[in-house]
Amino acid sequence: MLDLVVIASVFILFFADRNADLMQDNEVWSFPLLLLVSYWVLLSGRTQIYNIRRNITYTTFLERLITHFLLFVIGLVLIRKVSNNQFFGSELSWLSLYLFFSILLTRSVIYFVIKYLRSLGINNRNIMFLNENSSTRVLKNILKERKDFGYKIFEFQNEAINIEELQLFWKKNGIHTLFLPLETTFDKNTEDSIFKLAEANKVHISLIPNISQNDWFLYDLGYIENQPVLHQSSYPLDNYFNFIVKRIFDILFSVIILVGICSWLFPIIAILIKTTSKGPVFFIQRRYGFHEEVFGCLKFRTMVVNDDSTTKITAENDSRITRFGKFLRKTSLDEMPQFLNVLKGEMSVVGPRPHMLAVDDYYKPKIGRYSLRSMVNPGITGLAQVNGLRGDSGDREVEMKKRALADAYYVRNWSFVLDLVIILKTIILIIAGDKNAK
Template sequence: MQKIRYSRYFKISFILLDVLVIAGVFLFFFLRNNTIAFEAQVWEQNLLSLILLSLYWILLSGRTKLYSIARNITYTIYLERLVTHISIFIFGVILLAKVSNNDFLKQDRFLIAVSLFFLLFIIKSLVFFSLKYLRVRGVNYRNIMFLNEDSATEILRNILTQRKDYGFKIFEFPATERFDLGKLVQFWKEKEIHTMYLSTNGFENNEEYEIYRLAEMHKVRISLIPSIVKNNFFQYDLGYIEMQPVLIRSKFPLDYLTNLTIKRTIDIVFSLFILLFVCSWLFPIIAVLIKSGSKGPVFFLQKRYGYHDEVFECFKFRTMCVNGECTQRTTAENDTRITKIGKFLRKTSLDELPQFLNVLRGEMSVVGPRPHMLLVDDFYKLKIGRYSIRSLVKPGVTGLAQVNGLRGDMGDMDIKMQKRILADAFYVKNWSLSLDLIIIFKTIFLVIGGDKNAN
């Protein structure tokens, strides 16, 4: 018997909570105006405004997917949706105040907007992290299993094992009994399996069909894991010709001229701001420290692949002693080539600051897939099928993979690189201005606090 799934009740609870917050802020500012608070006609007008705003909030969520939150969503992606939703909603509040006959709305519309933004942002963030905490503590978990193994399932298993806050409990089904469908069904019942993950490799068609049939009969969901190495599923979307589904070539957000123009404008403005107000005084200080620590140039130039695999010279502060291996060998743990000041610059990512010159020159963007050494790119292009999807956008000073801890050259690099490519491919396919802003803010916090994954 399947245990109760509390997640189905969360959505309506969250909607009611948000509507109550909106109503509370609305009522607070309404009652501040004591001269009109007790007029019945005014109450009716404002009640209608409140109902319209609440409906607008709920209907807007269908577009922004604010309540369609998977348990495995990261805060970066959730924050992008949250900021987008609240910002559009605030615009609606200000617009309503502009055309409304309500005096208090016209007088306090900006205070109302600011109050709603911060209250909703704080409350929804607290709810998000509270739910994550409960799942870490073993509440509202979901029973899952893997039926077959390959590199893709290994990565997913590793992620779900490390991220306790996702709330997945993995049950192991004996590999020797994989083809015993009777024991598989019994396993589903005993462990109350909710979802079974299958790699797209390793099954005969008849066997796969029978597993799907049994899973549907016993209410077990099946999630397919595409091969990391072979499949190019990121490059296709499901479309329809009348009722016939077809896989069509994806058109990514930055393929559109409007989005490309917005991103380039932000790149120019942001890089100019950093270069003028930060680098103008910080560069000389770093230059003196580098020169005092070791002999050699202040800047280090290295060829990297950029947009559409065009090679460009990437600017960095020099963090190593001058050596002849900089283009043949990646950084190792406790690398003796790294200088004392170099360790600090890498830990705080200050060695990347000169790359804003690359941004200004149009070779890089503020946010995008991080450029790798040429030999690293050449090596992994042959091993990972969708590696080249990175080149469909300009490389970035920071990126989605980096703010999620997927940086550095130590550990199991094959697994780490596959995770990076998944993050980069997600970014290319799901780019938005708000996602860029969230990544920038997370990068700033990492620079201030230091990144433990930097080396």
């Protein structure tokens, strides 16, 4: 409702500013306004901007909003072409700009206010986990860290499941959702009893697939009439049109950055590297790329020359990092030479970050569908990075699983708008400073 009020207000203000004498004629603006808000509402069913789950990230939130708004403006242009109504006669570029920032501001304020209230414990949803394994622990870790998602976890201490005790626990704590692994260690009777009890008590059950189960990521659920069937998954960038769009954008964006910024920035960085430490300006590291083909990833050298650079990952306060190298890493300027990798087709502007060969070889057998990352070109920046998932702090096994899941999400849900949002968030992180950078 607030969005519709904003839309109506912006359009009426623009119309009144240019046609004050026609404001008294309701027929001139009332029906066109009804047409616009109806189109906005109908379009929202397709773009899902009002299907906002409590665990939606701001990246996905922005992606949906931008996609929705672009489609709305396209529709507005078409309406304007076929209509002679003066209500659509406002300067479209300025009107669209005001409308976009008004909607973005109001929706973002609401989004962050709700997130803040949930982080304070207001508007929580009570949940619990049963029969925990490595996959449920990853999710539990995420929900504990992201207090703004608004989940309050209740621990059921009894290892042996007693149906009556479980029901009392649900009622006492007002449990809304029960998280279970897809494959439990319960016997068939106990599992059936839990599902029936949950249905009777209106407790939602969410099943968590084991991320080492490859088949879960290989198929999508579809229907033939009412019969559910599993179809082999296809990824957005398997579509040749999507691939071409992404590649053209990569080339154009890289040329603009290399000519407009790197042409004068590279010599300055090169001089500072040479004057602050001994060794080459650039550091080339072999990494896995598309379909796990090895390529030479280009970076500015940020460490003293050492024998462990290809096998040992960076640690907190790593003594190998030079003083100027620390600045380069903090601002992500050490990654700038990778735009040359993008031009060569070895990388993309946005995609899963490439790892050292030793890191990939270590985690591939440990994390199911880890190799899904290689279904697209690796990127200079990525979804995991802008969400602080670098995989090199805390419990590294858990953090790397979270990073791999973020990369898998990107591969399966790529869109051009998602790339734009990730680039925007990357620019903000560079300006503000990335606290997770080492």
